[in-house]
Amino acid sequence: MWTDKQRGIRVSQEELLCKNACGYYGNPVWQGFCSKCWREKARTAGASRQDTRPSNDGTPLTFSKFEVKKSTEKGRRINTMRRLFWGSPSPPKRQESSESHANVLKAYQSLEPGDFTGFLKILKSPSSQRLQSRCTAFLNTMEAYHDLPVQKLSDLVQDFYQSFAEYFSGFPEAQVTQIMEHVEKLIMTRLHKWVFCHDSCDDEQKDLALQRRIRSLNWITPQMLSVPFPDKKTTVTADPFLPAITAIIEMDAKRAPQDKLACVSKCSQHVFEALSTSNSEPANADDFLSGLVYVVLKANPPRLHSNMQYVIRFGLPHSLMAGESGYYFTNLSCAVAFIDKLDGPALNLSPEEFEGYMLRQRAPREGKRQQVASDAQHLLEELTGRQEKLDQGMDALNMQLQTWVKAVHSQLDEATAQFALVQKEITAQAEISQVFSSSSQDASPQGDEKDESVLAFTDQHAGPQATDC
Numbered sequence: 001m002w003t004d005k006q007r008g009i010r011v012s013q014e015e016l017l018c019k020n021a022c023g024y025y026g027n028p029v030w031q032g033f034c035s036k037c038w039r040e041k042a043r044t045a046g047a048s049r050q051d052t053r054p055s056n057d058g059t060p061l062t063f064s065k066f067e068v069k070k071s072t073e074k075g076r077r078i079n080t081m082r083r084l085f086w087g088s089p090s091p092p093k094r095q096e097s098s099e100s101h102a103n104v105l106k107a108y109q110s111l112e113p114g115d116f117t118g119f120l121k122i123l124k125s126p127s128s129q130r131l132q133s134r135c136t137a138f139l140n141t142m143e144a145y146h147d148l149p150v151q152k153l154s155d156l157v158q159d160f161y162q163s164f165a166e167y168f169s170g171f172p173e174a175q176v177t178q179i180m181e182h183v184e185k186l187i188m189t190r191l192h193k194w195v196f197c198h199d200s201c202d203d204e205q206k207d208l209a210l211q212r213r214i215r216s217l218n219w220i221t222p223q224m225l226s227v228p229f230p231d232k233k234t235t236v237t238a239d240p241f242l243p244a245i246t247a248i249i250e251m252d253a254k255r256a257p258q259d260k261l262a263c264v265s266k267c268s269q270h271v272f273e274a275l276s277t278s279n280s281e282p283a284n285a286d287d288f289l290s291g292l293v294y295v296v297l298k299a300n301p302p303r304l305h306s307n308m309q310y311v312i313r314f315g316l317p318h319s320l321m322a323g324e325s326g327y328y329f330t331n332l333s334c335a336v337a338f339i340d341k342l343d344g345p346a347l348n349l350s351p352e353e354f355e356g357y358m359l360r361q362r363a364p365r366e367g368k369r370q371q372v373a374s375d376a377q378h379l380l381e382e383l384t385g386r387q388e389k390l391d392q393g394m395d396a397l398n399m400q401l402q403t404w405v406k407a408v409h410s411q412l413d414e415a416t417a418q419f420a421l422v423q424k425e426i427t428a429q430a431e432i433s434q435v436f437s438s439s440s441q442d443a444s445p446q447g448d449e450k451d452e453s454v455l456a457f458t459d460q461h462a463g464p465q466a467t468d469c
Contacts, residue, residue, distance in 0.1 A: 018033050018034040018037055034320075034321050103127055104122075104127045104128055104131075105168070105170070105171070107122045107125070107127070107128075108122060108168065108171075108175075108179055109171065109175060111175075111178065111179070111182075113178055116182055116185060119179070119182040119186075120186070123135070123186075131164075131167065134164070135183070135186065135187065138160055138187070139187065139190050139191070142156065142157075142191055142194065143190075143191070143194060146191075146194035146195065147199075147200075148200075149200045150195060150198035150200045150201050150313065151313075153194075153195050153198070153313075154195075154313035154314060157187065157188075157191075157195075157313075157314050158314075158317070160187070161180060161183070161184070161316060161317075164180070164183055165179075165180055177316075177318060180316055181258055181316065184256060184257060184258060184314075184315070184316050185256040185258060185259070188255065188256050188257055188314050189255050189256055191314070192255040192256075195310070195313075195314060196306065196310050197303065197306045197310075201309075203303075203305055203306040203309055204306070206305040206306075207302075207303045207304065207305045207306050210304055210305050210336070210339075210340070211300060211302075211304075213339065213340060214296065214297055214300045214339060215300060216358060217297055217339065217342065218297065219357050219360075220294075220297055220347065222294055224347045224348070224349070225290045225293055225294050225347070226286075226287075226290050227278075227287070227290045227291050227294045228275055228278045228279035228283075228287060228291075229278050239298075240273075240274035240277055240278055241270070241271065241274045241291065241294065241295050241298065243270040243273075243274075244267045244268075244270035244271045244274060244291075244295045245267075245295055245298050245299040247263050247266040247267035247270055248263065248264070248267040248295060248296065248299050248301050249299050249301050249302070250263050251263035251264065251267075251301060251304075251307050252301065252302045252303050252307055257310060257311045257314055257315030257316070257319070258315065258316070258319060260307055260310070260311050261311060261315065261319055261320075261325045261328075261329060262325075264325070264328050264329055264332055265324060265325050265328050267292075267295065267328075268288070268292065268328040268331065268332075271288060271291040271292055271295060272288060274291065275287050275288065275291055288331065289331055289334060289335060289338075292331055292332065292335045293335045293338055293339060296332075296335050296336065296339060297339065304336065305336075308329075308332070308333065308336070311329065
């Protein structure tokens with residue numbers, strides 16, 4: 001069922017369906033049955049155990065006594081359910097008229113898909129007081145009796161879903177489903193802290209065991225699971241399954257079962273997208289399951305077992321029995337079952353090789369070598385791109401440097417020419433100054449001699465005239 005020499009993991013479409021051939025999806029948790037057939041089988045088994053239980057005096061119960069006991073038990077359950085739904089052992093009289101009832105139904109019919117806020121507004125309106133009282137009484141009772149076994153709490157929630165849906169029996173199935181999804185989100189958001197990972201079950205221990213199991217299998221490579229990975233021609237910068245890993249981890253943060261299922265659907269869709277980018281051929285069911293197993297092994301989601309059990313116990317039955325969400329959840333359950341029973345032949349390994357990997361005495365060589373080669377190739381391509389960018393930058397820098405050098409040389413030549421002109425002017429001024437200084441020195445003695453001669457001539461001719469006077 002699980003292994004194949006070429007594909008690694010194989011699960012046919014028929015193996016995903018209910019063993020009772022009802023047409024709905026089965027689940028390994030329910031031993032291959034769907035949720036409806038599994039509950040019917042459990043109730044039948046419980047009734048058969050009550051039939052064979054001896055009485056107080058040691059004699060088997062007669063048919064008449066069994067019928068009396070069965071009627072008493074049925075009456076007690078009816079009173080219990082009435083107390084849960086209406087807050088009293090007997091339902092109150094219908095106080096709403098047919099006109100108001102029709103108005104309420106019309107208001108719910110006008111709801112848009114996914115409009116949870118609009119649903120709350122209608123539920124809080126005076127015309128929906130009866131439905132609001134039922135929800136409030138049920139929530140209060142469930143919180144008061146949260147110490148009951150988790151399976152009893154699950155049965156009470158599922159019975160509440162069925163009873164609430166009967167109020168909208170005249171609606172189309174699609175509208176009833178839409179309304180019940182809002183009811184589930186309202187109820188389970190309040191009850192999550194009381195019923196998730198309940199004390200009456202061993203979900204916490206199984207969570208730890210599953211996490212240890214996944215951690216011990218962290219050596220498994222995609223090649224061992226026959227998961228198609230990007231070829232050498234496809235450029236991939238990161239793990240293509242990373243969005244799927246993120247989506248499955250987010251499931252633990254959600255509170256409503258439908259929100260957890262939405263994370264499973266989102267994860268599965270990302271797996272198909274990663275497979276389509278990793279392989280030129282379209283992904284099939286075998287590739288999808290192998291990819292989902294790889295995602296679970298890589299993610300090791302927190303409290304995976306508890307989250308799946310929470311969805312199974314308190315989710316709407318139609319969400320798991322049919323549709324896209326049911327198909328994805330069934331595959332997730334198969335992936336977890338495969339991981340739990342994983343052995344050497346499932347990975348095309350001998351028992352000795354598998355044991356060596358589990359004991360950390362061996363390491364996957366081929367897959368590691370391929371991964372190292374792929375990483376080296378990506379690194380080489382990245383370095384080549386960086387080198388090209390560096391060369392382009394150096395060319396641009398050289399061009400700028402040459403332009404700057406030319407500009408500097410031009411400015412230097414101009415400064416040199418101006419300096420030569422200034423130097424010529426300085427030299428000319430120096431020569432002129434030297435000429436003036438030398439001419440003044442030569443002219444001073446001649447002037448004195450001229451003055452002396454002039455005075456002598458004056459004295460010579462002016463003497464007698466002065467005497468005559």
